[in-house]
Amino acid sequence: RKLTKKRGNDGLRLPPGPWQLPVIGSLHHLLLRGTLAHRAMAGIARRLDDAPLIYLRLGEIPVVVASSRDAAREFLKTRDANFANRPWSSTVRTMMLLSARRVQSFRRVREEEVSRLVDAVAAAAAAPGEAAVNVSERVAVLITDSVMRVMIGDRFERREEFLEGLDEAIKITSGFNLSDLFPSSRLARLVGGTARRAKANHRKNFELMDYAIKQHEQRRAAVAASAAADGTGEEEDLVDVLLRVQKEGGLEVPLTMGIIKAVILDLFGAGSETSANTIQWAMSELMRNPRVLHKAQAELRDNLCGKPTVTEDDLADLKYLKLIIRETLRLHPSVPLLLPRECQESCKVMGYDIPKGTTVFVNVWAISRDHKYWDDAEIFKPERFESVAVDFKGTDFEFTPFGAGRRICPGMTFAQASMDLALAALLYHFDWKLPAGLLPEELNMEEVMGITVRRKHDLYLRPVVRVPPQDAP
Numbered sequence: 001r002k003l004t005k006k007r008g009n010d011g012l013r014l015p016p017g018p019w020q021l022p023v024i025g026s027l028h029h030l031l032l033r034g035t036l037a038h039r040a041m042a043g044i045a046r047r048l049d050d051a052p053l054i055y056l057r058l059g060e061i062p063v064v065v066a067s068s069r070d071a072a073r074e075f076l077k078t079r080d081a082n083f084a085n086r087p088w089s090s091t092v093r094t095m096m097l098l099s100a101r102r103v104q105s106f107r108r109v110r111e112e113e114v115s116r117l118v119d120a121v122a123a124a125a126a127a128p129g130e131a132a133v134n135v136s137e138r139v140a141v142l143i144t145d146s147v148m149r150v151m152i153g154d155r156f157e158r159r160e161e162f163l164e165g166l167d168e169a170i171k172i173t174s175g176f177n178l179s180d181l182f183p184s185s186r187l188a189r190l191v192g193g194t195a196r197r198a199k200a201n202h203r204k205n206f207e208l209m210d211y212a213i214k215q216h217e218q219r220r221a222a223v224a225a226s227a228a229a230d231g232t233g234e235e236e237d238l239v240d241v242l243l244r245v246q247k248e249g250g251l252e253v254p255l256t257m258g259i260i261k262a263v264i265l266d267l268f269g270a271g272s273e274t275s276a277n278t279i280q281w282a283m284s285e286l287m288r289n290p291r292v293l294h295k296a297q298a299e300l301r302d303n304l305c306g307k308p309t310v311t312e313d314d315l316a317d318l319k320y321l322k323l324i325i326r327e328t329l330r331l332h333p334s335v336p337l338l339l340p341r342e343c344q345e346s347c348k349v350m351g352y353d354i355p356k357g358t359t360v361f362v363n364v365w366a367i368s369r370d371h372k373y374w375d376d377a378e379i380f381k382p383e384r385f386e387s388v389a390v391d392f393k394g395t396d397f398e399f400t401p402f403g404a405g406r407r408i409c410p411g412m413t414f415a416q417a418s419m420d421l422a423l424a425a426l427l428y429h430f431d432w433k434l435p436a437g438l439l440p441e442e443l444n445m446e447e448v449m450g451i452t453v454r455r456k457h458d459l460y461l462r463p464v465v466r467v468p469p470q471d472a473p
């Protein structure tokens with residue numbers, strides 16, 4: 001059906017958008033194009049002559065989607081303050097929690113956990129037969145355990161239950177649920193039933209966080225006892241930092257245990273799936289692009305000259321590896337529409353009216369695949385970043401996989417450190433083969449939307465040990 005341009009009926013000049021139906025507004029345009037909102041929204045913008053801004057009404061919610069570099073700059077920089085509706089102070093506080101110095105202090109955790117991953121893969125490679133390893137699962141375990149150790153000082157004893165709880169949270173919050181789209185309708189709330197499920201899930205997750213903090217306290221007591229005996233101490237983990245800040249007091253809003261639990265849960269939710277997904281997408285793209293895979297392995301093996309382990313000291317020289325992560329984030333940004341922003345005061349953007357209360361998405365996925373800014377935009381080519389000085393730090397608006405401005409991801413440095421080391425170790429110690437009979441171009445790259453965009457199917461690969469890890473079986 002033809003898309004038509006839309007003009008506001010109260011004299012406003014709204015961005016163009018597809019035709020709307022009564023009650024549901026533009027929702028059918030997204031539903032008919034499948035559940036991947038970033039792809040559906042990109043398709044609509046393209047059909048409206050590559051409109052940098054489009055206007056949709058999803059149920060009762062007015063939505064504007066930015067799909068060009070200039071439009072992204074408007075929302076993330078020029079008018080950042082009017083759209084950054086989360087309190088800035090909370091982002092700043094999280095940033096302090098994850099400052100470069102503190103990220104550095106967790107180096108030992110990352111190195112130990114990556115070493116466990118390498119040992120587990122080496123054990124699988126040594127098993128009889130040619131069974132493939134579930135790379136997605138291994139990477140998820142690596143990231144979960146690393147993030148938990150950083151937060152509570154230890155691997156979480158109830159990891160499986162916790163992951164199930166998060167999975168349920170992802171199911172509840174993903175897609176469009178009726179009560180979000182029709183906030184004023186009691187019927188939508190009843191039919192959807194999401195509120196009840198969300199409440200139960202919230203209760204369960206907080207109960208698990210109680211347990212995590214108890215586990216932390218017990219560990220601290222044990223460490224203190226042995227430190228008194230041998231005079232050694234341990235790095236502060238994030239719960240230590242939060243409890244210390246709580247004790248020092250003097251904050252505008254007192255740091256209650258409820259807030260501390262919410263911060264841990266938020267950090268885990270925001271930090272684990274995103275990093276794990278990016279490593280999985282990187283491995284997937286490498287399997288589809290053997291030339292890039294071999295070049296990365298040559299860089300690693302030339303630089304490390306047979307060393308038994310990759311450490312963070314080795315990473316500085318691995319320029320190509322870093323370009324691979326950058327190119328992966330370009331084609332597979334984990335949070336493709338960034339977090340929704342809300343217009344605080346009506347304003348004009350690129351000549352269009354944006355009414356107060358409008359929800360704004362920035363379609364980073366569409367922008368970082370746009371032929372206007374990228375040659376061979378759909379092709380995985382890490383070398384492109386050798387000739388253009390474009391980085392993901394939030395100043396180049398054609399490439400903002402971590403967002404930009406006041407709401408930029410506070411975990412960017414943390415994520416980079418974990419992803420670089422994990423990918424380096426996987427490529428250094430092992431050669432990787434696709435399961436028998438599968439050609440590189442046949443590898444399934446379908447996406448599914450949770451809180452983040454992840455692989456629809458787990459990635460299975462066959463490892464062949466090239467550089468045995470130190471304590472290999």
Ligand code: HEM
Nearest residue numbers: 270271274275278335338339401402403404407409411415
């Ligand atoms: C590849 C890995 C990651 C990617 C691609 C990513 C991406 C993002 C993006 C796009 C946002 C929203 C920014 C915006 O709307 O402008 C965000 C927010 C955030 N990220 Fe990350 N992130 C990653 C890893 C991490 C890690 C490791 C942590 C912490 C350990 C983390 C913690 C957060 C937090 C706390 C927020 C704010 C959430 C909120 O506003 O409620 N992220 N991230």
